[in-house]
Amino acid sequence: xxxxxxxxxxxxxxxxxxxxxxxxxxxxxxxxxxxxxxxxxxxxxxxxxxxxxxxxxxxxxxxxxxxxxxxxxxxxxxxxxxxxxxxxxxxxxxxxxxxxxxxxxxxxxxxxxxxxxxxxxxxxxxxxxxxxxxxxxxxxxxxxxxxxxxxxxxxxxxxxxxxxxxxxxxxxxxxxxxxxxxxxxxxxxxxxxxxxxxxxxxxxxxxxxxxxxx
Numbered sequence: 001x002x003x004x005x006x007x008x009x010x011x012x013x014x015x016x017x018x019x020x021x022x023x024x025x026x027x028x029x030x031x032x033x034x035x036x037x038x039x040x041x042x043x044x045x046x047x048x049x050x051x052x053x054x055x056x057x058x059x060x061x062x063x064x065x066x067x068x069x070x071x072x073x074x075x076x077x078x079x080x081x082x083x084x085x086x087x088x089x090x091x092x093x094x095x096x097x098x099x100x101x102x103x104x105x106x107x108x109x110x111x112x113x114x115x116x117x118x119x120x121x122x123x124x125x126x127x128x129x130x131x132x133x134x135x136x137x138x139x140x141x142x143x144x145x146x147x148x149x150x151x152x153x154x155x156x157x158x159x160x161x162x163x164x165x166x167x168x169x170x171x172x173x174x175x176x177x178x179x180x181x182x183x184x185x186x187x188x189x190x191x192x193x194x195x196x197x198x199x200x201x202x203x204x205x206x207x208x209x210x211x212x213x214x
Contacts, residue, residue, distance in 0.1 A: 002092060003157065010024075036059050036153075055148075058111075064091045145197060187204060
C-alpha cells in the first residue's frame with residue numbers, strides 16, 4: 001500500500017435544514033505532508049469530537065482504489081483526494097484485508113486499525129446528494145479509522161507497511177455487522193475484541209446486544 005495524498009481541511013459553516021452547521025469534511029491535498037498526533041492530525045480541524053478524532057479515531061484512511069467507483073456514480077462531480085474527509089488517501093487499501101488491531105508503519109508513524117467509518121449526513125455537503133449516506137453504506141467502502149501508536153510525519157509516496165497482524169474480524173466484517181438486517185453470532189468477536197474502538201463497540205452492542213443476551 002502507498003500514500004497517494006495527504007489531506008487536511010479548514011472548518012466551514014454551511015446551511016443544512018434551516019440551521020448553520022460547522023464541518024471539517026472539506027479536506028484537500030497538502031504537498032508538505034501531515035503529522036499524525038495521538039488524538040488528531042496536526043493542523044487539521046475536527047469539529048464534532050463525538051464522532052471524529054480522539055485516541056481511537058485519530059486519523060482516517062480511505063482507498064484511492066474506490067474513487068473510480070464513486071466517479072462512475074457521479075460522473076459530473078469533481079473528486080479531489082480528501083473527498084470523503086480522509087486524512088490519508090491510500091493506494092491498495094482494501095477493508096477486507098485489514099483486521100481490527102492490525103498495526104502499520106506509515107512514514108515516521110505507527111498506527112493501529114480500530115474501526116470502519118460510519119458515514120454521517122455531512123457527506124451531503126460534498127456530494128450534493130441526500131442519498132449519499134445510504135450509497136456509502138451500500139458500497140461497503142468504509143475506509144479505516146486508526147489510533148496512532150507512534151506519532152510522526154507522513155508524506156505522499158511513502159509505503160503503508162504491515163507491522164503486526166491481529167487475529168480479529170476485518171474492517172469489512174465489522175462494517176457489515178453494523179448495518180446488517182439479520183443477526184450474525186460472529187458479531188460477538190468484534191464486541192469482545194480488545195482493539196476495537198470504544199464507540200464502535202457501543203454501536204454494535206446497541207444494535208445487537210439483545211440478540212447476544214438471547
